[in-house]
Amino acid sequence: MATPAKPVHPLLDRTRRSAELYEEAARYMPGGVTANIKHFDPYPLFMESASGARLYDVDSNDYIDYNLCYGALMLGHGHPQVLEAVREQLSRMGTPVFGTPHEMEVEMAKKLAALVPGVETVRFTNSGMEATLFALRLARAWTGKRKVAKFEGHYHGGYDQVLVSVSTRERKRGAPPEARADSMGVPEEIREQTVVLPFNDWETTESVLDRQAEELGAVILEPVQAGFIPPDPEFLSKLREYTHRHGIPLIFDEVKTGFRMGLSGAQGRFGVIPDLTALGKVLGGGFPIGAVGGRREIMELASPVRSGDILGGDKGAQGSEVLFHSGTYNGHPTVLSAGLATIRVLEKAGAFEAVEKATTKLRQGMEEILLRRGFIAQSVGTGTIFNLVFGDHPVREAQDVLRSDLTMRRRLDHLLLEQGIYIKPLNRFSLSTAHVDAEVNETLTRFEAGVKQLRRG
Numbered sequence: 314m315a316t317p318a319k320p321v322h323p324l325l326d327r328t329r330r331s332a333e334l335y336e337e338a339a340r341y342m343p344g345g346v347t348a349n350i351k352h353f354d355p356y357p358l359f360m361e362s363a364s365g366a367r368l369y370d371v372d373s374n375d376y377i378d379y380n381l382c383y384g385a386l387m388l389g390h391g392h393p394q395v396l397e398a399v400r401e402q403l404s405r406m407g408t409p410v411f412g413t414p415h416e417m418e419v420e421m422a423k424k425l426a427a428l429v430p431g432v433e434t435v436r437f438t439n440s441g442m443e444a445t446l447f448a449l450r451l452a453r454a455w456t457g458k459r460k461v462a463k464f465e466g467h468y469h470g471g472y473d474q475v476l477v478s479v480s481t482r483e484r485k486r487g488a489p490p491e492a493r494a495d496s497m498g499v500p501e502e503i504r505e506q507t508v509v510l511p512f513n514d515w516e517t518t519e520s521v522l523d524r525q526a527e528e529l530g531a532v533i534l535e536p537v538q539a540g541f542i543p544p545d546p547e548f549l550s551k552l553r554e555y556t557h558r559h560g561i562p563l564i565f566d567e568v569k570t571g572f573r574m575g576l577s578g579a580q581g582r583f584g585v586i587p588d589l590t591a592l593g594k595v596l597g598g599g600f601p602i603g604a605v606g607g608r609r610e611i612m613e614l615a616s617p618v619r620s621g622d623i624l625g626g627d628k629g630a631q632g633s634e635v636l637f638h639s640g641t642y643n644g645h646p647t648v649l650s651a652g653l654a655t656i657r658v659l660e661k662a663g664a665f666e667a668v669e670k671a672t673t674k675l676r677q678g679m680e681e682i683l684l685r686r687g688f689i690a691q692s693v694g695t696g697t698i699f700n701l702v703f704g705d706h707p708v709r710e711a712q713d714v715l716r717s718d719l720t721m722r723r724r725l726d727h728l729l730l731e732q733g734i735y736i737k738p739l740n741r742f743s744l745s746t747a748h749v750d751a752e753v754n755e756t757l758t759r760f761e762a763g764v765k766q767l768r769r770g
């Protein structure tokens with residue numbers, strides 16, 4: 314059982330019910346949470362309801378939400394068109410799920426093929442993590458090679474092969490990152506199959522790749538690291554050119570960036586097209602989803618027409634000849650109805666641009682307040698996501714975040730929570746169509762009140 318929170322949190326007076334619930338939760342769930350990312354000190358806040366850009370906690374405090382379920386809610390909470398689409402699906406189909414193919418799967422697959430440049434055909438999954446896992450399997454099957462290269466600080470889900478060097482330790486500039494398991498229970502022989510590269514450092518990346526290229530079945534990365542560190546203009550294109558030349562499938566994990574860097578994702582924004590793309594978050598309109606899309610010939614490896622179905626009792630289906638991909642809830646109608654409704658709203662003229670404009674205004678406003686109050690800080694981001702970094706050095710990779718003043722940032726985040734700005738401490742800020750001018754202005758007022766209390770040292 315986790316130790317109950319000590320009464321030291323500045324929010325304590327205002328969040329007593331959260332503290333009580335946390336104590337109870339810790340009796341029944343390890344650490345009182347059901348996903349490690351949801352924990353923060355001294356206890357996470359328990360929410361009760363939400364609307365638009367706002368969250369309301371169990372103590373009736375309101376927050377302007379910049380976490381938005383880790384970016385998934387691109388239309389904010391409870392968008393009427395999303396709610397209506399879900400109700401309509403349930404009443405029209407008479408069931409949440411058929412367990413058979415249905416028309417909305419085709420509609421969403423067509424939509425993704427039309428919007429995302431690297432997508433020709435699609436398979437749905439239930440999370441972004443499942444999507445990257447399936448994409449890696451496809452790539453390894455395509456090449457017949459075992460190893461996978463990923464980048465330091467990039468998160469692709471909580472399974473063994475990619476749970477490597479997501480957290481960062483300081484290293485000398487130009488030194489290749491080491492491959493470190495980020496969890497107990499990751500077998501050494503699996504960790505050894507993962508090669509770790511430094512984002513935005515082409516020289517070191519190329520020299521590591523040169524040593525490993527023969528054995529690599531895939532290179533996977535977040536084209537915008539952690540959703541907020543943009544790629545150097547040349548970096549992505551050099552990586553694309555290199556992987557193409559060596560026949561290594563390039564996978565973009567666009568779980569965070571899909572529908573947040575524009576409707577064509579980071580690949581559309583930066584004009585670099587991967588072989589395979591993993592999507593999630595916004596695609597489900599607030600419901601769990603993932604998808605893999607990519608080159609037809611690679612995706613086709615998963616076709617049961619080609620290879621049979623190991624679960625179907627086909628005599629001809631041999632495990633080694635079948636690229637297995639399945640899932641009871643894949644292509645769930647309720648989820649797809651929410652996702653399609655979300656995309657329809659984002660496709661309206663000016664909808665996406667308005668969120669970008671609000672993001673720019675908020676970033677500039679926060680920078681101005683911090684600077685005016687004597688803090689050396691910057692916002693780093695692109696599209697509808699950004700982060701705040703204390704320091705004025707260029708932020709191009711995970712090491713640069715490590716070199717910033719994280720203690721100050723954590724202090725600020727707690728003050729912001731106190732002022733009614735919801736973010737997961739140290740995590741990125743995401744905006745939505747619900748973050749209109751009034752919300753941004755109010756956020757800046759609350760932000761200034763928080764910064765006023767921020768002490769140096």
Ligand SMILES: N[C@H](C=O)CCC(=O)O
Nearest residue numbers: 348349350383384468569
């Ligand atoms: N699904 C991840 C953790 O559980 C979310 C990571 C993120 O969006 O930052």
